[in-house]
Amino acid sequence: MRTHWLQHVEYEGLGALAPRLAARGLPLQRTRVFAGEPLPAASDIEFLVVLGGPMSVNDEATLPWLAPEKALIREVIVRGTPMLGICLGAQLMATALGATVGASPEREVGWWPITPVPPPSSAPFPVFPFPAAVTALHWHGEAFALPGGTVPLATSAGCPHQALQAGRRAIGLQFHPEADPAWVRTVLAHSPASLRPGPYVMAREDLLADLPERCQQGNAMLDRLLEFIIDT
Template identity: 40%
Template sequence: MRAHYLQHADFEGPGSIETWLQQQGYGITSTHLYSRDLLPKLNELDLLIIMGGPMSVNDESIYPWLTIEKQFIRDAIEAGIPVLGVCLGAQLIADVMGSRIFPASQREIGWYPVQGIQHDNPGCFQLPEELRVLHWHGETFDLPVGAVRLASSPACENQAFQLGDRVIGLQFHLEATTRLVNAFVSEDADTLANGGTFVQSAAEICAVSAEQLEATQSVMTRILEFLHREDHNNDVS
């Protein structure tokens, strides 16, 4: 089994996702787009993970590699490869599937709850009715055509979605570890200083308990297991 992740900033790695992949025996490779690494061949992949980043999906004039990355993601989805997008990664999936990416009415930065949407469809991943998660975003997106909303919050209607049974996008960071949390705070201190209705202080964000981190990581594990299963029908229409 081969998993590949796309990384957009040196401080924003896969966190607990990598731990799970190692435990499952995946061979793990990565593309550091900020270093202009080459993308792999799609036939080399069994799972694609798209991490977050400080840029916008609309910043192609600043980051020309976004254009190439978007085509790669579109091709991976069309090839039926299971894909997970986190924060910017979710926005990239929405973008390549034809949806609009735009500034949210409120920035969300810190530990705030999302509400899982309850579905009767057993083919949809079921998030908890409420889960406190790490947010770090100022943009949002319209749902791709055919996608199912999986979670929402007072500040952002589209917090998570599923497209077919192989593609999931998360606006928030279930993969957060203590190391990742500290890195986010260190790298984005100016944004935190500007404050906001849904922006916590650095101290509040870093005060997260081990139990809280384990709770979000366990949901990430469930999502990865969902994408890892072999009974996919490859329908993203």
């Protein structure tokens, strides 16, 4: 399965995704969209991973690569290709499918609980069985509206849409299940201003406390997602 991942900033990488994809023997190709590298053709992708980043999906006037990236994501989803979008990646999915992205009701930076949204009885495809209780890493100030034809999977106290599913094999997450301890420390080192005070913004020492245990919970969620998207 040819796996392609889109990177939006040098310091935000695959994290815990990397060893999980390697264990499956999946050949990996990367496009550094922020560096102007050309996007692949949708027909050349068998699994697409779209990572996060500090920019907004609404920055097309200053980031000309956003529009073609959204077009690629839309084509991938329409083709039914497996896809995982994380944070900015989920917001790109939403805008590619016609929804809006704007300021989140609350900025979320830190480890906060996520709860599942009961799936609709009329869903036209199998819906990912979101676990009953997950505490995961959040790092965002914007949030997506739900596109038509998609299914909401999860919510949190600070953000109504934490996960969406678009078809059988495309899932977008507002949170970061790929975070491992090195990922958290690296992102924090490059974005300390993210920790300006708010109801759902942790202090630095709280954010960094018990990292292995906290990351493990999100990584277990990542395992379930990969099983659902590409293993079944």
